Amino acid sequence: MRQFVERHTFWAIVIFLIAAAFLWMIFAVWPDWLEDAIGRKKTFVNTFLNGITLGGLYFLVASGFTLVFGLMRNVNLAHGSMYLLGAYIGYEVAEASGSWFLGLAVAFLAIAASGILLQVLIFRRMEGDDLRQTLVTIGISIIAADLMLAVWTGTTYQFAPPEWLFGAATLPVISTLKSSGDAVFIKYPVYRLAVLAVAVAVGIALWLFLNRTRIGMMIRAGVNDRDMLAASGVNVQLVFALVFAIGAGLAGFAGVIGGTALSIAPGEDIRYLLASLIVVIVGGLGSVTGAAIGALLIGLAEQFGLAYFPTYGVVLTFLIMVVTLAVRPQGIMGGR
C-alpha cells in the first residue's frame, strides 16, 4: 500500500478523491442541485449497494477460476457450468432436506468432487497443452449445458434463504429529509448484505490459506515454478487436485449463494462465465487480490450501467476491459 502511494502518488490521490466523493455521496443528505443532476439519492445508494454485493458474488465465482489458472495455466471455460450445476444441486438438496445450509455444503462438495474427477481423468493427460485443455473445457460446457437443460428444463428456480436472512435491514444512511424534518433511512435486503459478508469472509480465508499455511506455501511455489516444486519432493499432482477441488467447489458454493440472491435458469452459466472472464482479465489472471478488485469494479459498472444508461450498460463493462488491456495488458494485479 505504502509502496503504491510512493510510486504512483498522482493515482493514489485520484483514487483517494474518488473514494472520498463516493463516501460523501452515500452519507450526506443530498443538496437539490445534485438530485436534479443525477436523480434520487435512494436510487444511487441502492445501485451502489447492489454493485458491491454483485461484486461479492462475482468474486466468489472468479476467485476459483483465477486460482485454478494461477497454478495450472488451465483456463476452465466450464466454470460457468459448474456454477449452474452447483446451484441446481443445492436447490434439489435444500428442497429435499429443508435445510438451506445443507444444500450449500452439498453443492460445494459435489462440485469439488467433479473438479477432482476432471483434473484426474482429463487434464492430467494433456498437461502443458493449454489450448487443448481449453478446448476440452468448451466441449464439456456444451454437453453440461444441454444435459442440465434436459434434467431441469428451462424453468426458472428460486430458493429461499433461512428465515433470519429474510427481510430488510434499515441502514444508518439518510435517504431524504421529510418536510417535517424527520429523516428517512434507506432499507436494504439482509440476504444481500450477507452475500457481501460471505464474499469478504471467503476472501480473507483464501488469503490466510494461501499466505499462512504450508499447503498455501506449496501452491504459491507452484504458481512461480511448478517444476522446481516437483523437484523438491512435493506431490504436485495432489496439490493440483486440491486446488482444482477448491476452485470448482467455490463455483458450486457461489451457485447456491447467487441462485438465492437472484435466480437459477439456463443461460446463467454463460453470464457468470463472462463475469469471471472479464473479472480476471481486468484483475489479472492468477491473482486472488486482483479478482477482488476486478469483481468490485465490474459489479459496480454493471449495476450503474443498468440504472443510469440501460441500453448501453454492457458497453461500460466492455470499456473497462478494453482500457485495462490497453494500459496494463496483464491486468491490474497481474505479474509477468
Add this chain to the structure above:
Amino acid sequence: MDTRRLFSGEFSFKDIHPAKLALAVFLIAYPTFATDFFTYQIGAYSLILGTIALSLVMLAGYGGMVSLAQLTVAGFAGYMMAIFGHNSVEVMGLGWPWWICAPFAIFTAAVFSAFIGAISVRTEGIYTIMITLAIAVAFFYFVRQNYVLFNGFTGYAGVEPPTFLGVYWRDPIPFYYLTLAIAAAFYGAIVYASRAPFGLSLQAIRDNPRRMRALGYDVTLHRITAYFFSGIIAGTAGVLMVWFNGRVSPGSVGVDVAIDILVIAVVGGLRHPIGPFLGAIAFVLLENFAIDLIDRERFNTVIGLAFLLVVLFSPDGLLGIWNRLRERVRFSRNAQRSAERMARDDRQSAGSLE
C-alpha cells in the same frame, strides 16, 4: 500445386491431382442432381459456415491466434446489411443499394475485426481465446439490450439478396453458385497467401514471435493485419449468412453459435484450409439428420461429444484422421511391395547361386 508455376506459363493440367479435379467437377455439377433442399439447406449452408470457419483457420492455423469472435464479426456484417440496406422491420433500414451496402458492411466488419485484433494481440496465447470470448459474449448482450441501433431481442428480418442480371439470387441454384464462388475464391486466396511473404512471416510469428521481432518484423502490425483480412472473409460470409436466413437477431451471434464455429474448425482440422469445409459439411449433415437418430433437443450433446472425442483423440481433426489412415495404407502397401521385392530378390539370388 505451385502457384508460381501457375502464373509463369509452365503450368499444365497434368499437375493437378485427379482427386481435386473430380472434387471441382462434383461441386459444380452438384445442383444438377441434388434437390433444392440439398442445394440450399445443406450445400450453400455448409459453404457459408465453412467460410466463417475458414477465417478462424487462417487466424488459428497460420497466425496461432484462436479467436472466438469470428462469428461476431460475421454477425456484425449482417447487422450492417440490415441497418444500412433494406429490412422489413420499421427500425433503421437506410435503404442503400446492395452494391454499396454489401462492400460497406464487409469493410466495417473487417475494421471491427482489426479492432478486436488490436485489443487482443497485446497479450498472447490462451489470453486471446478469453478476450475474444468476452468480446463475443459482450456483443451478444449488447445487441440484445440495445433497441435504438440493433432492435434488441427481435433483431431484423426481411434482409434479402438483390435481383441482379435478371437473376433472383435467393433461389437455391444461383445462391449455391454464389456461395461456391466466394468460398472457392477465399480458399484459393488463403492457399496462395500461405506461401506469399505475408503468410510466411505470419507463420514464422506463430512459431517464434520473439525471433521475428528481433529480425525487425512488426509483430503486432502483422497480427492486426491478419485480423483485418480474416474480418474480410468473415464479413463476406456474414453478408451471405444474412441473405441465407433473411434475418439477423441476437440469437445468430450467440455464444453457442460462436462455439459451433470453433467446433467446425477444430473438427475439420486447423492445419489446412480444406478442414473447415469438411467440418462444416459434417456439422450440417449431423444437424439435419441427427434428429432421426436422437431427440432433436439433445443435438448439442451430440455436437459436444463429437467435439470432445476429436479434441481428446485426434487433435488435428478429421484431416488428421484422414492423413493417418493414408499413411497407414501407404505404409502397409510399401511393406507389401518391399516384401514382394525381397521375395523376388531372394529367388533371383537363389537362382544365381545355382
